[in-house]
Amino acid sequence: xxxxxxxxxxxxxxxxxxxxxxxxxxxxxxxxxxxxxxxxxxxxxxxxxxxxxxxxxxxxxxxxxxxxxxxxxxxxxxxxxxxxxxxxxxxxxxxxxxxxxxxxxxxxxxxxxxxxxxxxxxxxxxxxxxxxxxxxxxxxxxxxxxxxxxxxxxxxxxxxxxxxxxxxxxxxxxxxxxxxxxxxxxxxxxxxxxxxxxxxxxxxxxxxxxxxxxxxxxxxxxxxxxxxxxxxxxxxxxxxxxxxxxxxxxxxx
Amino acid sequence: xxxxxxxxxxxxxxxxxxxxxxxxxxxxxxxxxxxxxxxxxxxxxxxxxxxxxxxxxxxxxxxxxxxxxxxxxxxxxxxxxxxxxxxxxxxxxxxxxxxxxxxxxxxxxxxxxxxxxxxxxxxxxxxxxxxxxxxxxxxxxxxxxxxxxxxxxxxxxxxxxxxxxxxxxxxxxxxxxxxxxxxxxxxxxxxxxxxxxxxxxxxxxxxxxxxxxxxxxxxxxxxxxxxxxxxxxxxxxxxxxxxxxxxxxxxxxxxxxxxxx
Numbered sequence: 001x002x003x004x005x006x007x008x009x010x011x012x013x014x015x016x017x018x019x020x021x022x023x024x025x026x027x028x029x030x031x032x033x034x035x036x037x038x039x040x041x042x043x044x045x046x047x048x049x050x051x052x053x054x055x056x057x058x059x060x061x062x063x064x065x066x067x068x069x070x071x072x073x074x075x076x077x078x079x080x081x082x083x084x085x086x087x088x089x090x091x092x093x094x095x096x097x098x099x100x101x102x103x104x105x106x107x108x109x110x111x112x113x114x115x116x117x118x119x120x121x122x123x124x125x126x127x128x129x130x131x132x133x134x135x136x137x138x139x140x141x142x143x144x145x146x147x148x149x150x151x152x153x154x155x156x157x158x159x160x161x162x163x164x165x166x167x168x169x170x171x172x173x174x175x176x177x178x179x180x181x182x183x184x185x186x187x188x189x190x191x192x193x194x195x196x197x198x199x200x201x202x203x204x205x206x207x208x209x210x211x212x213x214x215x216x217x218x219x220x221x222x223x224x225x226x227x228x229x230x231x232x233x234x235x236x237x238x239x240x241x242x243x244x245x246x247x248x249x250x251x252x253x
Numbered sequence: 254x255x256x257x258x259x260x261x262x263x264x265x266x267x268x269x270x271x272x273x274x275x276x277x278x279x280x281x282x283x284x285x286x287x288x289x290x291x292x293x294x295x296x297x298x299x300x301x302x303x304x305x306x307x308x309x310x311x312x313x314x315x316x317x318x319x320x321x322x323x324x325x326x327x328x329x330x331x332x333x334x335x336x337x338x339x340x341x342x343x344x345x346x347x348x349x350x351x352x353x354x355x356x357x358x359x360x361x362x363x364x365x366x367x368x369x370x371x372x373x374x375x376x377x378x379x380x381x382x383x384x385x386x387x388x389x390x391x392x393x394x395x396x397x398x399x400x401x402x403x404x405x406x407x408x409x410x411x412x413x414x415x416x417x418x419x420x421x422x423x424x425x426x427x428x429x430x431x432x433x434x435x436x437x438x439x440x441x442x443x444x445x446x447x448x449x450x451x452x453x454x455x456x457x458x459x460x461x462x463x464x465x466x467x468x469x470x471x472x473x474x475x476x477x478x479x480x481x482x483x484x485x486x487x488x489x490x491x492x493x494x495x496x497x498x499x500x501x502x503x504x505x506x507x508x509x510x511x512x513x514x
Contacts, residue, residue, distance in 0.1 A: 070482040138379065143465065145483045166382035167464025170479065178464070182365045183381050 025061040028228050029081065031072045032064060033088035033215070034171045035112065035148065035189075038196035039248035040064060040086070046244060047235050060228045068146045068171040076101055076222070083223030084232060086215060088112075088172075089147035093216040103226060106218035109236050111251040112190045113210050114148075114155050116203035117179045124185050126203055129159040132186055140175050140184040141165040148172035151211040152188035159209040176200065195249030215250070278496065285493055286486040293490040301468045302476035303494065309384065309472060310452035313391035317399045317448050322434075322441065325403035347397045354393055355461025362389065362462075386463035387470045391452035398451055399444035406440025450502050454495065 032040050044062045051059045065072070065082070069092040076085060076096050085102075086109070087093040093106045118126050124137060132139050141163070142149030149168065156163055166184060169175045175187035180199040190213065194202035217236060219229040235241045242252040286293070293299055328339055346354055362369040362380045372378045380386045410433070418432045434441070456474040463470040465479065473491055480488035 068482075074482045138382065140382075140464070143479060145479065165466065167466050167470070169465065170460075181359065181363065183359065183363050183379075 023057070023059075025058050026225050026228065027063050028060040028083050028225050028232060029063045029065065029223060030084045030086070030232070031076065031080070031082040032066055032084075032086040033069045033072070033147065034066045034173045035088055035193055036086055036215070037064075037066045037173070039110075039192065039245050039250060040066075042244045042248065043236060043241055046240060047232060050235070060225065060232075062232075068142075070145050070147075071170070076220070079222075081222045081224070082220055083225050083229040084217065085220055086217040086236075087147070088213055088215055089150070090214055090216055092147070093218060096220075097218070101220050101222055103219045103221040104230075106216040107233070107237065108214050108253055109217045109233075109241075110215040110245050110253065112192050112213040112215065112249070113251070114151055114188055114205050114213075115191045115194050116205060117176060117187045117189045117194055117197075117200040118185065118203055119179065119182060120199070120201055122201050122203065126186050128203075129156060129161045129205060129209060132156075132163045132188075133161050137186065138166045138184045139163050140167045140169060140178045140187040142172050142175050142188075143168040143170055146171060147213065148175070148189060151213055154211045155188065155205060155209055158211075190249070192249030212251075281489060281492055281496060285489050289486050290490050290493070293487050294494075296487065298467060298471075298476060298480075299487060299491060302471050302473045302491070305384070305387070305468065305471065306453060306473040309387045309391055310395075310449050310455075312388045313395055313452040314399075314445055314449040316388070316392045317396040317452075318441070318445060321396050321399040321444075321448075322403055325400045325407060328400065328404045329407035343400050344397050346394050351394055351455065351457025351459075352461050355390060355458035358386075358390060358393060358458065358462040362386075381462060382464045382466065382470065384463075384469055387459050387472060390458040390462045391455045394455050394458050395448040395452035399441075399448040402440050402444025402447065403437060406437045406444075410436055446502055446505075450499060453498065 030040065030044075041064075044064065048058050048060070048062065051057070067075075069087040069089060072085065072087070073092040073095050076082065077099055085093065085096055087096070090108075093102075096102060097106060116126060116129070116132070118124065126132065126137075131137075141152050144150050144153050146169070148171075167178065169178070172189050172193060175184075176189050176193050176197055178184040179187045179189075180197060186203075191202065194200055217233055219226060219233055223229055236245075237253075246252055324343065328336065328343065331339055349357075359366060359381065361367050362372075364370065364373045364379050364381070369380055372380070380389065414436065415428050415432050418428045423431065454474055455472070456478065459470065459472060460475050460478075465471050465475050467476075471479075473495055477488045477491045477495075480491065
């Protein structure tokens with residue numbers, strides 16, 4: 001997960017079922033922004049549990065690819081086959097849509113806010129975005145080509161703060177790991193990252209400086225499993241899906 | 254003696270193997286935005302990454318020479334288990350995935366690392382995210398190439414020259430600088446060039462341990478990786494520069510190193 005999104009691909013464990021009556025599960029490939037990893041892991045498990053409840057076995061083997069939205073967009077543009085794309089911003093979904101890859105209109109399924117990630121107990125006493133400009137503080141941001149980096153730059157600009165970042169990471173999880181490892185004193189990530197990581201503390205950013213990220217999802221026409229893709233998107237938008245997203249720190253729609 | 258005819262199957266497989274190398278290179282050259290190449294070359298991001306890459310890879314090679322030649326000398330003198338252990342340790346960075354190397358460097362030299370924590374507490378020095386970190390990552394990954402080459406050179410050295418010099422009254426350092434090192438020159442040269450080329454192409458350990466910031470830790474391979482998503486033309490141009498450098502090295506070394514294989 002440090003460098004290549006492809007490494008993050010994983011398949012959910014299959015439920016057991018009688019050997020003779022068990023049809024081979026079809027693969028459902030989901031390209032999702034890295035900030036969605038914890039939430040989609042849970043949603044995927046619940047989606048499969050529902051399949052087992054309804055049909056007695058797992059119908060679709062879920063194959064997730066988590067990476068920065070910009071990287072997923074590039075891979076889709078180069079012809080990577082996926083059934084679903086979930087982006088951390090509207091811009092990359094628009095780009096994929098413009099490439100003629102989207103089967104049905106994208107729908108926003110979640111919102112996310114920014115928060116400052118600091119070490120447990122906030123030893124450096126960071127309370128506002130302005131504190132990030134303090135000299136001697138090691139601050140890590142996501143690269144502006146990544147949605148999280150773009151949003152962080154917007155928030156800093158609104159707050160009128162100039163930060164000298166030590167590094168510009170290629171995905172938001174890179175920012176989180178640098179803070180969690182203690183190599184950076186602070187970083188700007190999503191609220192959902194802090195809630196699910198449990199290794200860092202969050203410092204809230206006031207609403208007037210914050211940016212609300214919109215997460216759109218769409219079924220792609222490059223996939224081979226469109227009916228199941230639609231079911232998955234419907235589940236994400238259902239009350240159950242939304243409550244799983246909320247538990248992972250997202251705001252529903 | 255007549256050599257046996259090579260079966261067609263061997264030729265076919267060899268051709269397929271060659272295609273695997275040639276096609277990506279052809280793709281790079283054919284899809285290169287030649288008209289924009291000059292503009293990309295003068296782009297500050299490109300020149301900064303290129304300058305940093307050259308600086309870091311040359312520094313890493315210099316460090317590898319200073320530390321690697323003595324290491325090779327010790328390696329060449331050892332035997333049995335000690336030699337096997339030392340060799341395994343030295344060549345480990347060659348087989349380790351570079352990203353794993355980067356994490357290992359982090360755990361050793363990071364702010365909370367084994368050595369890094371002492372450095373941070375005593376002097377307030379933090380290595381990650383600095384150009385020093387980029388140089389360290391490149392040295393870590395590239396030095397084995399130099400050590401292996403010099404050690405091989407030392408093992409195949411005719412030690413009678415050194416003995417002759419010693420019998421004529423030359424001391425250890427005089428023998429080393431006047432006899433041993435000059436005899437080792439081809440091995441040192443080829444080892445240094447391979448080491449430099451590996452350092453120039455380093456990506457995984459650098460981005461993990463040093464992060465990414467233009468002018469400080471963003472070397473050409475990292476700039477290529479980032480530009481791929483936002484400015485593909487710049488990525489292809491930068492890739493071409495690395496390709497030209499690599500080809501130049503290989504052609505230049507053909508007789509010295511590859512010819513001997």
